[in-house]
Amino acid sequence: EVYLVESGGGLVQPGRxxxxxxxxxxxxxxxxxxxxxxxxxxxxxxxxxGISWNSGSIGYADSVKGRFTISRDNAKNSLYLQMxxxxxxxxxxxxxxxxxxxxPNWYFDLWGRGTLxxxxx
Amino acid sequence: xxxxxxxxxxxxxxxxxxxxxxxxxxxxxxSNLAWYQQKPGxxxxxxxxxxxxxxxxxxxxxxxxxxxxEFTLTISSLQSEDFAVYYCQQYxxxxxxxxxxxxxxxxx
Numbered sequence: 001e002v003y004l005v006e007s008g009g010g011l012v013q014p015g016r017x018x019x020x021x022x023x024x025x026x027x028x029x030x031x032x033x034x035x036x037x038x039x040x041x042x043x044x045x046x047x048x049x050g051i052s053w054n055s056g057s058i059g060y061a062d063s064v065k066g067r068f069t070i071s072r073d074n075a076k077n078s079l080y081l082q083m084x085x086x087x088x089x090x091x092x093x094x095x096x097x098x099x100x101x102x103x104p105n106w107y108f109d110l111w112g113r114g115t116l117x118x119x120x121x
Numbered sequence: 122x123x124x125x126x127x128x129x130x131x132x133x134x135x136x137x138x139x140x141x142x143x144x145x146x147x148x149x150x151x152s153n154l155a156w157y158q159q160k161p162g163x164x165x166x167x168x169x170x171x172x173x174x175x176x177x178x179x180x181x182x183x184x185x186x187x188x189x190x191e192f193t194l195t196i197s198s199l200q201s202e203d204f205a206v207y208y209c210q211q212y213x214x215x216x217x218x219x220x221x222x223x224x225x226x227x228x229x
Contacts, residue, residue: 035218045157045165045208047218059216062122095164105215107155109176111164 002026004096009115012086020115022079022096030074033104036081038092050104086119123147123211127221133229136199142224144192144209152188153213160205204228
């Protein structure tokens with residue numbers, strides 16, 4: 001069975017940092033690009049960042065550019081999101097999502113259940 | 122950035138009836154459009170890609186159409202498990218990937 005499991009969420013004060021992780025199981029991570037997508041409480045989906053299979057192509061939403069960094073460790077079958085200078089508006093459920101190809105410019109055929117990040121003083 | 126606009130925001134339909142959901146792109150995305158279904162407390166699930174191709178395991182009552190800037194998701198005969206929120210996503214221009222704001226399909 002293939003699945004993704006996110007971890008690392010929690011309550012953090014504005015301006016602080018948090019690192020999210022996503023562990024892949026049942027498939028080889030380096031065969032695919034990966035993404036982070038977030039969903040604020042009661043709101044829609046917002047793509048955050050994507051990374052190609054070999055980390056050679058990376059993209060960010062304007063809302064997080066310069067504050068968030070996506071990375072991956074294919075040997076550990078894991079994806080990461082380093083979030084710095086967190087803002088109240090970053091509060092959301094963060095999903096890890098698998099692309100259907102090696103480059104991060106397609107659609108997402110597998111999603112994790114998400115990890116909740118709450119930014120509040 | 123390509124803006125995706127879905128309509129209506131909420132659609133009330135009776136079980137067994139047909140539902141038609143719309144998605145419009147601010148510029149052409151060719152056929153590079155996907156649809157996702159999200160039920161409460163669950164992650165999104167891929168329904169349609171390439172504007173009209175059903176993903177693995179998706180029932181035939183789900184169909185997608187359109188190209189360019191106008192797209193439609195049709196559910197031919199609504200089942201109780203189909204009541205959910207539906208999102209469209211363009212993947213023609215990256216970054217960023219952009220989603221519509223969602224259409225909530227509710228029981229009438």
